[in-house]
Amino acid sequence: MEVLIAEHSGFCVGVERAFRIALETAEASKSAYMLGNLVHNKLVVERLKNFGVKTVSDISEIPHGAQGILIISAHGVGPEVYEAAKKLKLEILDTTCPWVKKAQKIAKEFSDEGRLVIIVGDKGHPEVKGIVGWSGGKANVVEKVEDLGKLGLASETPVGILAQTTQPEEHFDAMVSALRKIAKDVREYDTICGATTKRQSAAVELARRVNLVLVIGDRLSANTKRLTELCAKTGTETHQIETVEELSVGWLVGKKKVGITAGASTPEWVVQDVIKALRSAPAGRARSSKSLSQ
Numbered sequence: 174m175e176v177l178i179a180e181h182s183g184f185c186v187g188v189e190r191a192f193r194i195a196l197e198t199a200e201a202s203k204s205a206y207m208l209g210n211l212v213h214n215k216l217v218v219e220r221l222k223n224f225g226v227k228t229v230s231d232i233s234e235i236p237h238g239a240q241g242i243l244i245i246s247a248h249g250v251g252p253e254v255y256e257a258a259k260k261l262k263l264e265i266l267d268t269t270c271p272w273v274k275k276a277q278k279i280a281k282e283f284s285d286e287g288r289l290v291i292i293v294g295d296k297g298h299p300e301v302k303g304i305v306g307w308s309g310g311k312a313n314v315v316e317k318v319e320d321l322g323k324l325g326l327a328s329e330t331p332v333g334i335l336a337q338t339t340q341p342e343e344h345f346d347a348m349v350s351a352l353r354k355i356a357k358d359v360r361e362y363d364t365i366c367g368a369t370t371k372r373q374s375a376a377v378e379l380a381r382r383v384n385l386v387l388v389i390g391d392r393l394s395a396n397t398k399r400l401t402e403l404c405a406k407t408g409t410e411t412h413q414i415e416t417v418e419e420l421s422v423g424w425l426v427g428k429k430k431v432g433i434t435a436g437a438s439t440p441e442w443v444v445q446d447v448i449k450a451l452r453s454a455p456a457g458r459a460r461s462s463k464s465l466s467q
């Protein structure tokens with residue numbers, strides 16, 4: 174059995190950088206707080222916890238007088254969080270991805286120019302909440318074309334439109350075209366980083382060449398779920414697993430080529446565990462569906 178790995182898979186550069194910085198800080202045994210989860214992956218969150226990093230969902234959970242470092246995740250935060258950290262006299266370790274920083278800067282620029290700011294993205298996502306903060310809290314977040322109509326925009330309103338970094342390019346283009354039919358003065362800035370698109374194209378390309386695809390990643394990770402959907406759509410048998418413990422021997426029966434891809438929040442050590450198990454699997458002879466790690 175041949176094991177093939179997607180060309181772009183696993184931690185994106187932004188998450189890899191944030192994780193490395195957070196671990197280095199924790200290893201230096203400084204008292205550290207992580208604001209929100211570094212990524213949507215419980216194994217990563219668990220590892221940081223084991224190194225003593227305390228996760229808080231809001232800065233108000235950090236007691237006054239607590240000394241230490243506040244780690245800002247790759248998704249970034251609004252300016253109000255920097256202010257609050259300063260008041261609490263916390264040292265800030267900012268791991269905001271440079272792509273996200275760029276989107277924050279553009280939102281602020283649009284807002285300073287007096288434009289109505291529109292962000293194409295997922296309202297509940299921490300990255301989007303942070304970008305809204307940089308627009309002075311005034312940005313409108315839209316997910317689909319129909320949402321634009323609900324803004325009640327006058328045609329002469331100056332507008333600036335940007336995107337959450339992980340949005341599909343075609344979707345952003347469609348939103349900009351629809352907006353241009355409503356407003357006359359539109360400034361657009363494509364703030365999409367491309368990591369998601371590259372992972373998706375590589376996963377689909379791989380799925381077409383193999384007999385089975387294993388997508389590794391947390392079930393709460395939206396980008397991992399999307400990879401699973403796209404691979405399954407090719408018609409190739411596809412399974413999403415969180416860890417090697419979920420890998421079933423039965424899936425491997427008769428499979429000559431197995432493809433592996435992983436979400437942008439999946440750490441490399443989890444991917445390597447799966448590859449190791451596959452390489453030592455009794456491929457072609459396996460009949461039961463018990464876990465390979467048993």
Ligand code: SF4
Nearest residue numbers: 185187270272338366
């Ligand atoms: S998906 Fe892109 S923008 Fe988001 S953290 Fe990764 S590299 Fe940065």
